[in-house]
Amino acid sequence: MLSRTADHLYWMARYIERAENMARVLDVTYNMSLVPNAAQSEAALWEPALQIAGNVDDFEASHDEYTAANVIHYLAMDQNNPSSIFSALRSARENARAVRVALSAETWENINTLWLEFGQFQAADISESGLSEFCDWVKSRSHLFRGVSFGTMLRDDAFRFVRLGTFIERADNTARLLDVKYHLLLPGEEEIGGAVDYYEWSAVLRSVSAFQAYQKIFSDTIEPWRVAELLVLRDDMPRSLHACFDEITPILEQLSGRRSSESRRIAGEMHARLHFGRMEEIFQDGLHEFLEDFVTSNNNLGMEIQRSFLNAPVI
Amino acid sequence: MDMASRIPFDEMQPQDDAVREIYRVYAAWLKSFPLQQLERKRQEAEVLFRRVGITFNVYGETSGNERLIPFDVIPRLLGSAEWQMLSSGAIQRVKALNLFLDDIYHKQEIIKAGIVPAGILANAQYRPEMYGVDVPGGVYAHIAGVDLVRTGESQFYVLEDNLRTPSGVSYMLENRKMMMRLFPELFRRYSVAPMEHYPQVLMNNLRVVAPHGVQDPVVVLLTPGAYNSAYFEHAFLAQQMGVELVEGQDLFVRNNAVYMRTTEGPKRVDVIYRRLDDDYLDPLVFKPDSMLGVPGLLSVYRNGGVTLANAVGTGVADDKATYIHVPDMIRFYLGEEPILSNVPTYELSKPDDLKYVLEHLAELVVKEVQGSGGYGMLVGPAATKKEIEEFRLRILSAPDNYIAQPTLALSTCPTLVEQGIAPRHVDLRPFVLSGKTVTLVPGALCRVALKEGSLVVNSSQGGGTKDTWVLENA
Numbered sequence: 001m002l003s004r005t006a007d008h009l010y011w012m013a014r015y016i017e018r019a020e021n022m023a024r025v026l027d028v029t030y031n032m033s034l035v036p037n038a039a040q041s042e043a044a045l046w047e048p049a050l051q052i053a054g055n056v057d058d059f060e061a062s063h064d065e066y067t068a069a070n071v072i073h074y075l076a077m078d079q080n081n082p083s084s085i086f087s088a089l090r091s092a093r094e095n096a097r098a099v100r101v102a103l104s105a106e107t108w109e110n111i112n113t114l115w116l117e118f119g120q121f122q123a124a125d126i127s128e129s130g131l132s133e134f135c136d137w138v139k140s141r142s143h144l145f146r147g148v149s150f151g152t153m154l155r156d157d158a159f160r161f162v163r164l165g166t167f168i169e170r171a172d173n174t175a176r177l178l179d180v181k182y183h184l185l186l187p188g189e190e191e192i193g194g195a196v197d198y199y200e201w202s203a204v205l206r207s208v209s210a211f212q213a214y215q216k217i218f219s220d221t222i223e224p225w226r227v228a229e230l231l232v233l234r235d236d237m238p239r240s241l242h243a244c245f246d247e248i249t250p251i252l253e254q255l256s257g258r259r260s261s262e263s264r265r266i267a268g269e270m271h272a273r274l275h276f277g278r279m280e281e282i283f284q285d286g287l288h289e290f291l292e293d294f295v296t297s298n299n300n301l302g303m304e305i306q307r308s309f310l311n312a313p314v315i
Numbered sequence: 316m317d318m319a320s321r322i323p324f325d326e327m328q329p330q331d332d333a334v335r336e337i338y339r340v341y342a343a344w345l346k347s348f349p350l351q352q353l354e355r356k357r358q359e360a361e362v363l364f365r366r367v368g369i370t371f372n373v374y375g376e377t378s379g380n381e382r383l384i385p386f387d388v389i390p391r392l393l394g395s396a397e398w399q400m401l402s403s404g405a406i407q408r409v410k411a412l413n414l415f416l417d418d419i420y421h422k423q424e425i426i427k428a429g430i431v432p433a434g435i436l437a438n439a440q441y442r443p444e445m446y447g448v449d450v451p452g453g454v455y456a457h458i459a460g461v462d463l464v465r466t467g468e469s470q471f472y473v474l475e476d477n478l479r480t481p482s483g484v485s486y487m488l489e490n491r492k493m494m495m496r497l498f499p500e501l502f503r504r505y506s507v508a509p510m511e512h513y514p515q516v517l518m519n520n521l522r523v524v525a526p527h528g529v530q531d532p533v534v535v536l537l538t539p540g541a542y543n544s545a546y547f548e549h550a551f552l553a554q555q556m557g558v559e560l561v562e563g564q565d566l567f568v569r570n571n572a573v574y575m576r577t578t579e580g581p582k583r584v585d586v587i588y589r590r591l592d593d594d595y596l597d598p599l600v601f602k603p604d605s606m607l608g609v610p611g612l613l614s615v616y617r618n619g620g621v622t623l624a625n626a627v628g629t630g631v632a633d634d635k636a637t638y639i640h641v642p643d644m645i646r647f648y649l650g651e652e653p654i655l656s657n658v659p660t661y662e663l664s665k666p667d668d669l670k671y672v673l674e675h676l677a678e679l680v681v682k683e684v685q686g687s688g689g690y691g692m693l694v695g696p697a698a699t700k701k702e703i704e705e706f707r708l709r710i711l712s713a714p715d716n717y718i719a720q721p722t723l724a725l726s727t728c729p730t731l732v733e734q735g736i737a738p739r740h741v742d743l744r745p746f747v748l749s750g751k752t753v754t755l756v757p758g759a760l761c762r763v764a765l766k767e768g769s770l771v772v773n774s775s776q777g778g779g780t781k782d783t784w785v786l787e788n789a
Contacts, residue, residue: 001574002565098541100368101554112368157578255578309578 006161007310008099013165015092019085020142021173025049026075027135028207035199046071051180053083069127077129085138089118098245114141162253171298172243174208179291201227208239228287229279241273260308266301323724324467325738326391337394337789338506353731356497371544385779389763391728391741398785402755404584404655405461407645409747412476412632414648416455420445430647431640440630443638444600448617450626451524460749465726472658478633480590483760484746485548490782509787510758514555520750522623525585532585535559539591539607549590568611573621586622593627605714635684635718663714672719676703679719695772696722725770730763740764742772757785
């Protein structure tokens with residue numbers, strides 16, 4: 001297929017996944033703000049949401065205060081913030097429009113409808129009562145996108161690049177989320193096992209749809225290291241790093257024609273660490289270091305995919 | 316020629332006359348169908364078009380704000396005898412125009428015979444780069460959009476021949492799909508000739524004109540990109556034909572061949588259905604600052620390494636200065652009498668014509684020779700005194716750039732507008748396809764001027780579209 005087409009498909013999927021993850025972070029942060037004493041200040045509550053998105057500096061440059069309304073607007077609707085939900089969905093739709101031929105008609109119509117519906121939220125003030133509804137809508141639109149593309153697209157390279165985009169983006173988001181939250185809640189700074197901890201960690205779990213799974217697997221109190229294990233090593237947890245690489249590695253094997261051995265090598269190495277790694281060792285070397293290293297490797301993989309497939313050289 | 320003062324011919328029910336036979340069933344149905352429900356159908360169509368993204372971009376507007384072309388739910392009907400006449404007339408015209416293009420880029424016999432003046436070789440649309448170049452099958456205008464208007468029961472005129480990159484066929488096809496969805500019961504009452512096979516006919520033709528010796532040609536559709544006004548159509552046709560939709564940046568030239576960049580490496584391209592104007596095709600030959608084209612494309616093309624559809628240089632044949640000569644071309648090349656008439660045309664390069672036109676500006680339509688899309692034209696009867704005087708100055712500064720025609724009382728067709736159902740002026744654009752043979756599917760894009768009294772049907776100027784039904788056995 002055309003390299004440019006593959007590029008648009010890959011980024012379309014990444015942007016939709018990014019919007020979904022942003023909505024998840026916003027939703028749980030907002031819910032946390034309703035828990036009494038969850039945080040000493042609005043800043044302490046909302047800054048992590050910006051850290052996960054990776055744009056604290058940009059926010060501070062354009063805003064004076066960490067108020068809920070400010071952060072929500074910045075992360076959800078700000079047209080000047082390239083990683084806001086608005087920008088991500090707009091980019092997803094622009095990418096889809098550029099390659100509507102390569103999508104099944106249903107997939108294109110789904111993304112187009114998404115963009116048409118977005119208008120109603122833009123007009124309304126979502127920062128107070130409407131936020132949960134908005135976040136639910138983003139999530140369900142993203143689910144629909146995956147369902148429609150999975151259910152209607154020919155299993156060719158176009159489909160593979162869409163899936164690749166989804167899981168590379170998801171792995172990045174899960175790793176960042178865990179890193180930010182884990183960093184904040186290192187034992188020692190606060191008493192462990194308090195009510196606030198419980199809410200914080202259940203919020204993290206909910207933000208990756210893992211709360212029920214946690215209960216089912218461990219049926220025990222929520223412990224930070226188990227949360228980390230669930231989101232890093234468990235291959236049956238759909239948003240875990242391991243599960244993402246269970247998808248990514250075979251896709252890179254299946255892509256036809258000129259193979260990129262470097263991208264397969266990076267993915268294989270990352271997959272092996274997740275597949276054979278043990279949580280004790282990861283903790284010994286430091287979870288933060290592990291996650292930081294993971295995000296960098298995942299980034300390198302993304303760049304290698306970009307280099308060898310999407311910006312295909314002439315010869 | 317006093318065509319303007321006449322009351323326009325109505326396609327359904329001419330003034331003080333009975334409903335025309337072909338409309339009998341439809342008119343009765345329309346009368347019994349509640350207006351509110353018709354309006355609901357119109358809204359339903361709008362929602363569907365919007366969701367599918369059947370839109371066009373207007374130049375100068377920001378992205379993401381694509382507009383819908385207004386769709387009218389009342390179809391235009393044509394009887395089979397009418398259609399027979401129109402289609403053979405359009406085919407005859409396109410045959411002659413292809414022969415003319417082949418001639419003017421080779422032996423130039425029509426100039427030697429004194430039928431077309433040699434001045435045509437100085438026309439900006441004449442491409443000297445094409446002189447002596449043989450194109451597969453001698454086909455230049457693979458796709459032609461012949462604009463037809465009607466002024467009476469049997470008076471049809473050709474307004475212009477669009478031979479460069481005519482657009483609108485996707486609306487012809489989508490409008491039919493929409494009508495079948497909205498009014499299935501009508502398709503049971505009428506036997507409407509199907510035309511949904513257009514993309515297959517086009518694809519077949521594009522494969523036929525592949526460079527000599529290519530067994531299984533790779534066909535692509537070249538678009539200027541997602542911000543082009545007709546991008547939807549480009550995507551639609553590529554999808555319907557199952558070919559790659561490429562932009563200039565996806566193609567490159569190497570060793571006298573055109574390749575596209577794919578995830579599996581370079582892939583050879585044999586036929587390019589290009590929806591990009593000549594000027595932007597190859598920055599090495601035409602506009603050097605064009606980012607839309609492919610450097611070196613023209614050289615491969617001239618050497619026969621790739622086929623372009625339409626050919627480079629067709630613009631000289633649909634130029635309004637050339638238009639005047641088409642009836643003579645038909646006689647010269649085919650030895651036949653033209654089936655369809657031209658609109659009588661004044662050439663402002665001729666002093667007598669210029670004098671007459673300047674005296675009658677308020678009655679005439681004046682067009683720029685190279686204008687298109689309804690821009691740069693004066694519709695005398697609809698213009699203010701001030702507009703006429705401004706246009707007079709423009710004409711006087713460069714009379715050669717203009718032609719003038721009487722204001723035709725274009726036929727009207729019942730149309731759903733805000734006030735209810737009212738007559739609005741329409742035209743008709745069938746798409747003529749040339750490959751091994753010259754054919755067209757039984758259908759056409761019908762454009763309608765939605766503003767009361769307006770004669771400008773272009774979508775860029777607020778025109779809408781209708782489905783056109785060619786009735787079998789009627």
